[in-house]
Amino acid sequence: xxxxxxxxxxxxxxxxxxxxxxxxxxxxxxxxxxxxxxxxxxxxxxxxxxxxxxxxxxxxxxxxxxxxxxxxxxxxxxxxxxxxxxxxxxxxxxxxxxxxxxxxxxxxxxxxxxxxxxxxxxxxxxxxxxxxxxxxxx
Amino acid sequence: xxxxxxxxxxxxxxxxxxxxxxxxxxxxxxxxxxxxxxxxxxxxxxxxxxxxxxxxxxxxxxxxxxxxxxxxxxxxxxxxxxxxxxxxxxx
Numbered sequence: 001x002x003x004x005x006x007x008x009x010x011x012x013x014x015x016x017x018x019x020x021x022x023x024x025x026x027x028x029x030x031x032x033x034x035x036x037x038x039x040x041x042x043x044x045x046x047x048x049x050x051x052x053x054x055x056x057x058x059x060x061x062x063x064x065x066x067x068x069x070x071x072x073x074x075x076x077x078x079x080x081x082x083x084x085x086x087x088x089x090x091x092x093x094x095x096x097x098x099x100x101x102x103x104x105x106x107x108x109x110x111x112x113x114x115x116x117x118x119x120x121x122x123x124x125x126x127x128x129x130x131x132x133x134x135x136x137x138x
Numbered sequence: 139x140x141x142x143x144x145x146x147x148x149x150x151x152x153x154x155x156x157x158x159x160x161x162x163x164x165x166x167x168x169x170x171x172x173x174x175x176x177x178x179x180x181x182x183x184x185x186x187x188x189x190x191x192x193x194x195x196x197x198x199x200x201x202x203x204x205x206x207x208x209x210x211x212x213x214x215x216x217x218x219x220x221x222x223x224x225x226x227x228x229x
Contacts, residue, residue: 061195065222068145079146083227095228096229099193099226104146
């Protein structure tokens, strides 16, 4: 289960809507205990995918490096990532699965005509052959 | 002695530590020592052929080792080696 604090969630929605009709992406930071995750900080990132970004994203590793440092300095951890699907549902695609990592929460936000529609979260299994939905609260 | 920063998904394979101090003169030596100490990390970092997996980025301080000398990148005391998962996607 993952809960996203209001300020972090609002940051994520702002980023997803501003990026439309391109995909946005970002990093979620917070705490984790016994499978329960609480996101207190959302870090919007530039989509670093070198191509058409309407249906692809790539997070610059340097942004991850900076977010990881920020998390460690605050006694927090990188819990996962978020990205948007412009004019698409919030599902975890085969491309998402292929380029994800196990353990992390992956929040997928559907943005329709520039406005946030709905979101779901997924966690890939250890061998990245499937992803399970994760209970998401925001 | 270099400090290796472990990303959250891999801490379960490193006694839940978020960093490990490892001796080694190069990145390759440090990662080899790390995976000897924590064998379960090996399959997450290396292919069966012993190459660093393509979706694993390794940084020494602020530099990607692909733009330095890769595994042969020399380390000084107090250098920080960070394992950074590569994350992308789309539909």
